[in-house]
Amino acid sequence: MTVYLNGQFMPIEEARVPVLDRGFIFGDGVYEVIPVYSRRAFRLAEHLQRLQHSLDGIRLPNPHSEPEWTRLINALIAGNDGEDQYLYLHITRGVARRDHAFPNPPVAPTVFMMSSPLTTPPTALLHSGVSAVSAPDNRWLRCDIKAIALLPNVLLRQMAVDAGAAETILIRDNDFMTEGAASNIFVVKSGTLLAPPKDNLMLPGITYDVVLELAAANNIPYQVRRVAKEEVFDADELLLTSSTKEVLAITTLDGKPVGDGKPGAMFTRMYTLYQDYKRDVMRKKQD
Ligand code: PDD
Numbered sequence: 001m002t003v004y005l006n007g008q009f010m011p012i013e014e015a016r017v018p019v020l021d022r023g024f025i026f027g028d029g030v031y032e033v034i035p036v037y038s039r040r041a042f043r044l045a046e047h048l049q050r051l052q053h054s055l056d057g058i059r060l061p062n063p064h065s066e067p068e069w070t071r072l073i074n075a076l077i078a079g080n081d082g083e084d085q086y087l088y089l090h091i092t093r094g095v096a097r098r099d100h101a102f103p104n105p106p107v108a109p110t111v112f113m114m115s116s117p118l119t120t121p122p123t124a125l126l127h128s129g130v131s132a133v134s135a136p137d138n139r140w141l142r143c144d145i146k147a148i149a150l151l152p153n154v155l156l157r158q159m160a161v162d163a164g165a166a167e168t169i170l171i172r173d174n175d176f177m178t179e180g181a182a183s184n185i186f187v188v189k190s191g192t193l194l195a196p197p198k199d200n201l202m203l204p205g206i207t208y209d210v211v212l213e214l215a216a217a218n219n220i221p222y223q224v225r226r227v228a229k230e231e232v233f234d235a236d237e238l239l240l241t242s243s244t245k246e247v248l249a250i251t252t253l254d255g256k257p258v259g260d261g262k263p264g265a266m267f268t269r270m271y272t273l274y275q276d277y278k279r280d281v282m283r284k285k286q287d
Contacts, residue, residue, distance in 0.1 A: 002079035004072060004113040009079055012114065021110050023092030026100070027149030029110070030054035035118055035243045036085040037282040039077055042243070043206050044070065050146065050204060051089065057145035059102070060093055063109050072113065080115040086244055089113050090148060120246055126271065129251030129263045130166035132238070135159055137170035137178050137201070144200050157181035167240055169232060169253065172201060177227045180240055184208040185250075188237035188266040193222035207241040214273045220266075237264035247271045 005015045022028035032051045035042045048066055055062050064072065077085060090112040096103035139152040160168040160181065167180040177196060179185055184205040187194040193215055198204040215222040232238070236259040238250035247270050249263035 001114070002076070003115075004076055004111070006108070006111055009075065015112070017110060017112070018095045020098065021092055021095050022103075023090070023110060023148055025098055026093075027147070027151070028058070029090060029092030029148040030058055030060070030146050031091070031148050032087075032089040032146060033243050034073070034087040034089070036077055036087060036115070037118075037278055038083050039085075040282060041073055041077065041087065042282060043210070044073065046206050046209065050206065051091075053144070053204075054146045055091065057142060058093075058147070060091065060109060061106075063091065063111055076113050076115055082115075082117050084118040084120075085115045086118045087113060087115050092148070118244065120244070121248055125248065127263065129249035129258075129267070130240070131164070131252035131255075132167045132169050132180070132240070132250045133160050133163045133165045133254055134169045134171055134232070136174065137172040139170075141200055143178065143202050144198070144204060146203060153181045165252070166248075167250070169238075169250075171229050171232070175229060177229060177232050178202045179205075180242075183240045183242040183245060185232075186211065186239040186241070187227050187231050187235045188239065188264065189231060189235060191221060191266070193220060193239075193266060193270075194227045194231065195222060195224045196227050197224050205241055205243075207243055207246065210274065210277065211239075211241055211247065211270060214270065214277060218269075218273060220269065235259065237266050239267055239270065247274050 001012045002009050003012045003015050032047050034047045048069055052062055092110040094107035094109045096107050135156055156168045160166060167183055169180055169185055170178045172178050179202040195212060196202055238258050240248045240250055249267040251258050251261050
């Protein structure tokens with residue numbers, strides 16, 4: 001496995017970061033996860049835009065231009081096995097004496113990238129759907145930043161695992177749904193897809209965007225608006241999306257069936273559209 005660290009490609013065993021790296025000490029950094037289909041990075045421009053948004057959010061200058069990122073990312077893909085991969089990009093504020101304030105003068109950021117095999121959910125899970133639990137969203141107010149400081153998400157996701165479930169659906173202020181601990185969530189009611197707005201309280205998912213674009217292009221009714229907690233518990237269907245999980249049906253919530261407890265018509269439609277989109281747009285031969 002070849003990884004990239006601060007200007008060099010190397011085997012992962014050789015990649016070393018000093019203990020005073022602010023990512024290690026403070027979680028002071030941001031990241032991206034990018035799926036690769038047929039050796040092509042999925043929606044690379046959109047992922048790099050979101051990375052820029054995250055870097056702006058933590059006031060860290062972008063260490064690379066878009067063409068540089070593209071070149072490095074393509075080299076990383078070429079240096080690893082597998083037609084389908086997922087890339088992890090990680091940028092921290094660099095190595096400095098421990099002080100909460102930014103290093104002054106600034107130090108070079110740490111840039112790390114790795115590739116892993118992309119294993120999308122197995123067929124059995126697509127047919128059964130997954131279970132979820134709900135929990136209060138106790139994260140900060142900048143969930144739009146893809147920050148490496150993920151302790152709240154880690155604890156929230158572990159609640160699901162402890163309950164034998166796949167994901168935790170987060171409810172803000174005992175009032176409305178934001179997203180999952182590591183995914184975006186859609187509610188389906190009476191044939192309409194309900195999506196929370198991309199504000200500071202959720203990560204603007206790249207898969208979320210694809211789902212809404214596919215809905216618009218295929219005359220599937222959808223609304224982007226706050227989704228009340230009651231609507232989540234009264235949903236006909238719940239869908240989960242992320243780069244690595246793609247589109248999954250949530251068929252149980254807090255131990256109770258969602259709708260009739262089986263993946264519904266909206267899931268089947270959206271899953272098919274997503275796979276068609278991958279096949280037609282991503283896997284098409286390039287000239
Ligand atoms: N997580 N919301 C949160 C909190 C996430 O961590 C993720 C993805 C998403 C979905 O975003 P996208 O569709 O762009 O993957 C929403 C990634 C996969 C991770 O942390 O591994």
